[in-house]
Amino acid sequence: MGKQVLVIGLGLIGGSLALSIKKEHPECTIIGYDLDEEACKLALSLQVIDRYVTDYKEAASTADFIVLATPVQSAIAILDEFLTIEIKDSCLITDVGSTKKDIVAKGEELMAKGVSFLGGHPMAGSHKTGVAASNERLFENAFYIITPTASIPFSKVIQLQNWLRGTGARFIELEPEAHDLYTGMVSHLPHIIASALVQEAGKLGKEHPIVTELAAGGFRDITRIASSSPSMWRDILLHNKEVLLTMLEKWEMSMKDIRSILAQEDAEAIYAFFDEAKQLRDALPAGKKGALMPFNDLFVDIPDHPGVISDVTGILAEEKISITNIRIIEAREDIMGVLQLSFRSKEDVQLAKKILQENMYDTYETS
Numbered sequence: 093m094g095k096q097v098l099v100i101g102l103g104l105i106g107g108s109l110a111l112s113i114k115k116e117h118p119e120c121t122i123i124g125y126d127l128d129e130e131a132c133k134l135a136l137s138l139q140v141i142d143r144y145v146t147d148y149k150e151a152a153s154t155a156d157f158i159v160l161a162t163p164v165q166s167a168i169a170i171l172d173e174f175l176t177i178e179i180k181d182s183c184l185i186t187d188v189g190s191t192k193k194d195i196v197a198k199g200e201e202l203m204a205k206g207v208s209f210l211g212g213h214p215m216a217g218s219h220k221t222g223v224a225a226s227n228e229r230l231f232e233n234a235f236y237i238i239t240p241t242a243s244i245p246f247s248k249v250i251q252l253q254n255w256l257r258g259t260g261a262r263f264i265e266l267e268p269e270a271h272d273l274y275t276g277m278v279s280h281l282p283h284i285i286a287s288a289l290v291q292e293a294g295k296l297g298k299e300h301p302i303v304t305e306l307a308a309g310g311f312r313d314i315t316r317i318a319s320s321s322p323s324m325w326r327d328i329l330l331h332n333k334e335v336l337l338t339m340l341e342k343w344e345m346s347m348k349d350i351r352s353i354l355a356q357e358d359a360e361a362i363y364a365f366f367d368e369a370k371q372l373r374d375a376l377p378a379g380k381k382g383a384l385m386p387f388n389d390l391f392v393d394i395p396d397h398p399g400v401i402s403d404v405t406g407i408l409a410e411e412k413i414s415i416t417n418i419r420i421i422e423a424r425e426d427i428m429g430v431l432q433l434s435f436r437s438k439e440d441v442q443l444a445k446k447i448l449q450e451n452m453y454d455t456y457e458t459s
């Protein structure tokens with residue numbers, strides 16, 4: 093009989109992992125569970141899972157591999173329950189939570205009982221939620237952080253990577269504390285700032301509705317992540333509290349510094365502030381998938397002319413290059429607009445770029 097995989101939490105990440113596990117291990121049965129039965133039904137009809145259960149305990153006791161893909165606090169509560177039920181000795185349990193210290197500590201309690209837990213965090217995703225947004229290639233080329241402790245045998249680390257080989261992700265190992273510090277900086281703090289910015293614009297927009305209309309381009313780009321799941325982010329903040337409290341304090345100081353150089357009209361210091369930031373930003377690795385850069389995008393300048401979008405998509409279709417997302421940025425009458433095209437892989441981006449340039453379109457990638 094094939095192996096049994098239990099995925100608890102059938103949202104964007106649980107659904108995407110289920111698809112990539114099935115792709116690599118077609119003989120296994122993927123059993124789904126979600127608190128929300130509608131998510132189970134949708135996952136089944138989208139063929140993300142083979143069947144679902146309305147109580148995960150029995151399925152957990154026979155599973156070979158269990159993936160916890162709920163918000164962090166719920167995953168910890170489920171591990172607590174696992175302490176009270178029979179789990180097969182050979183079973184491996186992992187999670188996908190965006191914070192690692194607390195959940196790995198809970199996993200250690202299971203390890204003490206002879207149950208294997210290995211924490212994980214795929215560093216790719218989206219502001220979208222729910223199983224309908226799942227994609228078996230979501231994690232391709234992305235970092236997938238795993239947090240083995242001294243109590244987990246190396247064979248289990250290999251086992252996890254084998255189960256998850258279909259993700260096409262790049263596995264790296266980190267201590268749970270280091271994980272929470274680094275992701276606090278590149279993912280959690282930016283999320284708080286993006287959400288606070290939207291809040292501020294919302295306040296001004298109440299008095300001056302035009303502000304909302306004007307919030308295009310750059311504002312939309314840097315606040316995209318504020319559209320993510322509030323319950324997921326509530327749990328992330330609560331489980332990375334100490335790290336984030338320190339970072340917020342430093343952030344407040346940094347804002348005070350900027351406020352002060354502006355109040356003094358210190359043009360040189362203001363220039364240096366932006367110049368240093370530009371150099372740091374320009375030096376970030378390009379083309380890698382990270383928490384802040386999950387897409388393979390190509391931007392194409394387009395004249396505001398009827399039929400131009402179907403021309404671009406037609407050229408790509410002829411070459412059999414699949415577009416995964418398409419967006420028109422700031423296209424107004426009489427000026428050039430920009431078409432943002434997302435592709436499945438870096439290779440597709442390069443191919444699309446070459447073909448569109450041959451057809452006289454100006455294209456560019458962002459770093």
Ligand SMILES: NC(=O)C1=CN([C@@H]2O[C@H](COP(=O)(O)OP(=O)(O)OC[C@H]3O[C@@H](n4cnc5c(N)ncnc54)[C@H](O)[C@@H]3O)[C@@H](O)[C@H]2O)C=CC1
Binds near residue numbers: 103161164221222328
């Ligand atoms: N969204 C993203 O980009 C990324 C999210 N993560 C982590 O993945 C986890 C899941 O996030 P998403 O899939 O994005 O969220 P989602 O909102 O798309 O899905 C979460 C699912 O878990 C279900 N759920 C909640 N509590 C449950 C419980 N007690 N038992 C069973 N099901 C329960 C919800 O009904 C929902 O269907 C979170 O821990 C998050 O920190 C990790 C990497 C990226």
Ligand SMILES: O=C(O)C(=O)Cc1ccc(O)cc1
Binds near residue numbers: 190214216217386
């Ligand atoms: O949408 C984006 O750009 C993200 O930042 C997605 C994301 C959210 C949470 C994570 O723990 C990892 C990645």
